[in-house]
Amino acid sequence: MGEAVVIPTRKIGCQGLQVSAIGLGCMSMSQTPKSQQEMIELLHTAIDSGVTFLDTSDIYGPHTNELLIGQALKGGRREKVQLATKFGITSISLAEGLAVTGDPTYVKEACAGSLKRLGVEFIDLYYVHRIDxxxxxxxxxxxxxxxxxxxxxxxxxxSEASPETIRRAHAVHPITAVQLEWSLWTRDVEEEVIPTCRELGIGIVPYSPLGKGFFSSGLNLAENLALGDFRRNIPKFQGENLEQNMVLLERVNKMAKKKGCTTSQLALAWVLQQGDDVSPIPGTTKIENFKENIGAVSVKLTHQDMDDLETIASSVKGERYPDAVMKSNWNNANTPPLSSWKAK
Known part of the structure; x- marks a missing residue:
């Protein structure tokens, strides 16, 4: 896999959006001790490599991630990318969950703020980050x-919307993409959310396709998380859950060696092969990891490979987030009906 990787494009949704088959999640670039210039170099490397789909949010930082991307897009690179950002989360607490607003006035204010920080005239894909x-x-x-x-x-x-919410939103204006957590160790969206998206012709953008770094760093990651790293609070990284999940990881490692690729490339290839309407957005702060990730587009999995990975993934243990977060706005709850609102 020493040759240059050619990254294909994919059609996301039915409204005309075309993006690179694999995108770049930029959140972690605001959570690293590395310099802004190093992160800009990474962004430039990604764009020059053919990754056109950049993902950020106004809550990352907050605000500093959008400012970073705005700096990186100067000098003619804006025309080369499809820029996605999000609004709606006003605060995050592992103890109390999320504070979210979808108030129409706030929507307009949030968009104006993102446009200014990004230094662009328009946003390609604007997400409701969490549902109010x-x-x-x-x-x-x-x-x-x-x-x-x-x-x-x-x-x-x-982002993180229930099937009912997706349908109601889509009835007002076509939804182009739904962002959700989807990886070998997070599969709950396959039951209802993915089928709903496909029925309506909505593209799928998986975040954390490497299990929040688990499939790239494994036990080394789990044992060396910084004191403030939010992943310390994730049940999948704790106690018996972690022990069970390490068994899973070892099986994926063995399969990757047989395929002649890395474990992270195999995990990403599994997501990529879920359909041509899927564009995952793995995040990283290292150029070498980025280059490894895009190599996943060259990994071809057979039906047997996919079946084997399905079997391995069925043994994952642990929830995605702590209870408080899952019970706030990560639980795909529905919003009040419009009829009852108008009756007030």
Whole structure:
């Protein structure tokens, strides 16, 4: 795999968005001791390598991640990328969960802030980062629809949304993409969310496709997480769950060696091979890891390989996040019906 990797493009949704088959999640670039210049170099390497799909959010930093990407896109690189950012999360606490707002006035203010920080005239894909369960999704969508009409955003996305919420939002204005956690060790979306997206022609953007670094670093990662690293609080990385998941990882390691690729490339290839409507966004702060990740597009898995990985993945133990977070706005809860809201 020493040859240059040619990254194909994929059609996401039915409204015309085309992105690189593998994107770049930029969140971790605001959580590293590395310099801003090093992160800009990584972003430039990604763009020059053919990765056109960059993912950020106003809550990353907060705000500093968008500022970083804005700096990296100067000098003619804006035209080479499809830029995705998000709004809606106003604060994050592992103890209390998320504070979220989808208020229409806030939607407009958040978009204006992101446009300014990114230094761009429009956002390609603008996501509702988490669903505000206190107001009808239709009200949030009406504000987003107006932003499309004003030319400030091109396409609308949802992140961590339930099937009902996706359908209701899509009825107001076409949803182009749904972002969700999907990897060999996070499979719950396959039951209802993925089928709903495909029924409606909505693209799928998996975040954490490497299990939050588990499939790239494994036990070494789990044992060396910094004191402030949020992954210390994730059940999959704790106690008996971790022991069980390390057995799973060893089986994936053995399979990767047989395929002549790395464990992370195999895990990413599994996600990539879920369909041409899928574009995962692995994150990294290292150029060497980035180059390893994009090598996954060259890994071809047979039906037997996919079956074997399905079997291995069935033994994963542990929830995605601590209870408080799962019970807040990570639980795909639905919003109040618009009819009851209008009746107030």
């Amino acid at each position: 369960t206190t107001i009808p999704i239709e009200l949030t969508m009406e504000a987003l629809k107006e932003l499309v009409e004003e030319g400030k955003i091109k396409y609308i996305g949802l």
